[in-house]
Amino acid sequence: MSAPSMTLYHNSLSPFVRKVMVLLHETGQQDRVALQDCVLTPVSPDSTLIDDNPLSKIPALHLADGTIIHDSRVILDYLDQQHVGNPLIPREGSARWRRLTLASLADGIMDASVMVRYELVLRAPEKHWDEWLDAQRDKIRRALALLEKDAIAELTSHFDVAAISVACALGYVDLRHPDLQWRDTNPQLAAWYFEVSQRPSMLATMPKV
Ligand code: BEZ
Numbered sequence: 001m002s003a004p005s006m007t008l009y010h011n012s013l014s015p016f017v018r019k020v021m022v023l024l025h026e027t028g029q030q031d032r033v034a035l036q037d038c039v040l041t042p043v044s045p046d047s048t049l050i051d052d053n054p055l056s057k058i059p060a061l062h063l064a065d066g067t068i069i070h071d072s073r074v075i076l077d078y079l080d081q082q083h084v085g086n087p088l089i090p091r092e093g094s095a096r097w098r099r100l101t102l103a104s105l106a107d108g109i110m111d112a113s114v115m116v117r118y119e120l121v122l123r124a125p126e127k128h129w130d131e132w133l134d135a136q137r138d139k140i141r142r143a144l145a146l147l148e149k150d151a152i153a154e155l156t157s158h159f160d161v162a163a164i165s166v167a168c169a170l171g172y173v174d175l176r177h178p179d180l181q182w183r184d185t186n187p188q189l190a191a192w193y194f195e196v197s198q199r200p201s202m203l204a205t206m207p208k209v
Contacts (some may be wrong), residue, residue, distance in 0.1 A: 004034040005064040008075075009049050011038050012208045015110040015172035016072040017059045022164045023076055025201035027083040033061075042118060073107070076161060088160040099162040102151055106165035109143050110172055112136040117176045140173065140180065148186040155192055159199065167196050175207050 010017050024030045038046040038058055045056035052068045053060040060070040061078070069078055080089045090096040116136045119128060147155070147166060155163045170193045173182055183190035196202060 002031075004032055006033045007036050007062040008033045009038050009046070009052070009058045009060045009062075010035040011040070011058055012205070013175070014058055015114070015168045016107075018168040018171065018205050018207070019072050019164055020059045020061070020075050020079065021205040022168060022201045023079055023088060023161075025204055026088060026159065026164070026199075027079065027085055029079060029083055030204075032082075036062075041122060043122060073103070080161070088158075088164070090160075098154070099158075099160055102147075102154065102162035103165040105143050105146065106162070106169040109140050109166075109169040112139045113169070113172050113177055137177075137180065140177075141182075141185075144182050144186050144189060148189045152188045152192055155189075159196060163196065167193060167202060171197075171202070171207065175209070 008017070008020060010021075012018070021030075024033060036048065038049050040046040040049065040056055040058070046058075049058065049060065050056045052062060053070050055070075057071065059072050059075055060068055061075045062068055069075055077089060080087055090099055113136075116133055119133060151162075151166075155166060170182070170189070173180060
């Protein structure tokens with residue numbers, strides 16, 4: 001086994017980082033990447049990371065030639081072009097736009113979930129903006145309802161960029177927002193998630209609290 005040629009700015013709690021880690025496992029590339037752990041919030045940037053990404057956002061990937069790439073979508077696209085197996089992001093045609101749109105929906109669930117988390121833990125309770133919190137939670141509920149209604153067969157068909165993204169989004173909702181009780185209203189999505197949670201790539205990338 002050769003030394004890792006790339007470095008990933010990493011935090012196991014980030015669902016955006018987890019997507020990258022799951023894709024690395026699914027494509028057999030995990031040994032190519034060293035992990036640089038970061039502790040950060042929107043109001044406390046990571047001092048090492050900001051040299052490579054002034055936005056102080058993870059994931060960011062430092063390539064062997066010194067190039068830095070981010071965000072998670074760009075990194076997934078890059079890594080998916082670095083292995084010889086079946087692509088996890090369709091290269092062309094309607095499948096490409098559909099799978100990326102499902103992945104975008106999952107990213108939106110992650111965005112809303114992470115923002116709710118930050119509002120609740122970083123701001124004093126008397127400053128919480130309840131209407132904004134409710135609006136974010138509504139986004140999550142609507143997105144999950146759409147997946148339940150329209151996407152179960154598609155998610156079941158391939159564990160690709162769409163399925164990886166949805167699985168990581170659900171993992172984060174479970175981690176930080178169990179109060180949403182999303183399984184009660186989305187039983188098919190719950191059954192699908194139960195299955196994919198057993199994949200080695202998902203087990204190996206469980207958030208470490
Ligand atoms: C979290 O602790 O929920 C978290 C940590 C890093 C990135 C995103 C979320």
